[in-house]
Amino acid sequence: MQLVLDLLHTIYPFLPPLHCSPRTVVNPVQVCPYGWAYLLVGLVTIAIVLAPVTLIVSWLRQRVFFAPLYATYLTHGFLIILVLLTLFPLYFVTLTSFDKTNLLRDTSLIPNPDNFSTANYTHVLTKTKFWTWMWNTVKIAGTTAALGLLLAASAGYTFARLRFLGRRQVLAFFIFGQMFPGFLTIYAIYRIMSALGLVNTHLGLILAYSAGITGFTAWIYKGYLEGLPVELEEAGMIDGLSRAGAFWRIVLPLSLPILIVIYLLQFIGTFNEWIFALLLLRQPDQWTLVGGLRSFVTSQFTTEWGRFSAMSLLGMLPILILFFSVQKYIVGGLTQGATKG
Helix, strand or coil: CHHHHHHHHHHCCCCCCCCCCCCCCCCCCCCCCCHHHHHHHHHHHHHHHHHHHHHHHHHHHHHCCCHHHHHHHHHHHHHHHHHHHHHHHHHHHHHHHCECCCCCCCCCCCCCHHHECCHHHHHHHHHCCHHHHHHHHHHHHHHHHHHHHHHHHHHHHHHHHCCCCCHHHHHHHHHHHCCCCHHHHHHHHHHHHHHHCCCCCHHHHHHHHHCCCHHHHHHHHHHHHCCCCCHHHHHHHHCCCCHHHHHHHHHHHHCHHHHHHHHHHHHHHHHHCCHHHHHHCCCHHHCCHHHHHHHHHCCCCCCCHHHHHHHHHHHHHHHHHHHHHHHHHHHHHHHHCCCCC
16 A cells, blocks of 8 residues: 555655554544545546556557457456455455454555454344344335335336326426435424424334335336336236236236335345434434444444444345345346336
């Protein structure tokens, strides 16, 4: 890491020297003034280097007979670098979770075997309310995703198949609402939940979550339905099915891939959300995982980064299990909803 910083300072001498504050037990996080400048310049440098490389690869593809081989190598090498950059935070968190010092590691990428320990995982699993927080998170995310799926399917079918006055205006309003971040509604949602007596309850959090992503998922489902032949529903209604019967017996079974995608999107979004969870849930027994994670980094005297990292990795497991269980439906569901006809 220091080599990269020195190289950037050599290339760009106008950059001020980077002097980071020492890491201590009380302040385990290093503060580096002008660190943002080094990050910005580094990203610009990568872009400047990649631009001519892209042009060279394009030229080689057209003019040199063995160019496709080198172009493939360059493409694969670039993708490998991107994957490594993406996996680096996970690698860093994993090293920190197995570090018995319970502090952030230094800049070395090679772990110190003397500090290896599973004490952080043992502490999280046996001396915290991890299992309660995990159950609360899965329960809230699962219920929210199911309720949101019902709303998205109903709204998406209505916009895709029914024609009524104000249809376009309502649909535009749904999409317009997605332009604004959810935290802008914090005050309104808190006042509503407080008036209903739903603060510090899972029901209040579920209701707050359910409507948050409905506009986006309803739009996805609408696009998917526009790719399904309407004649299938008409044939069912000729055979005696009502509009609701055609929806439940014909449309929903054919929509299984996109319904799984919608459920997964809402489950992951709710699972990872933390602003409303910290706002509405006050008691430790009611917390989700984000509340438990926050308790490790808000101590007055020290920050337990090792235990924080261990719980973060353990909290990933439900998402990974769910994702790999339904991954075969994800690509098909999204691509079929991307075209019409």
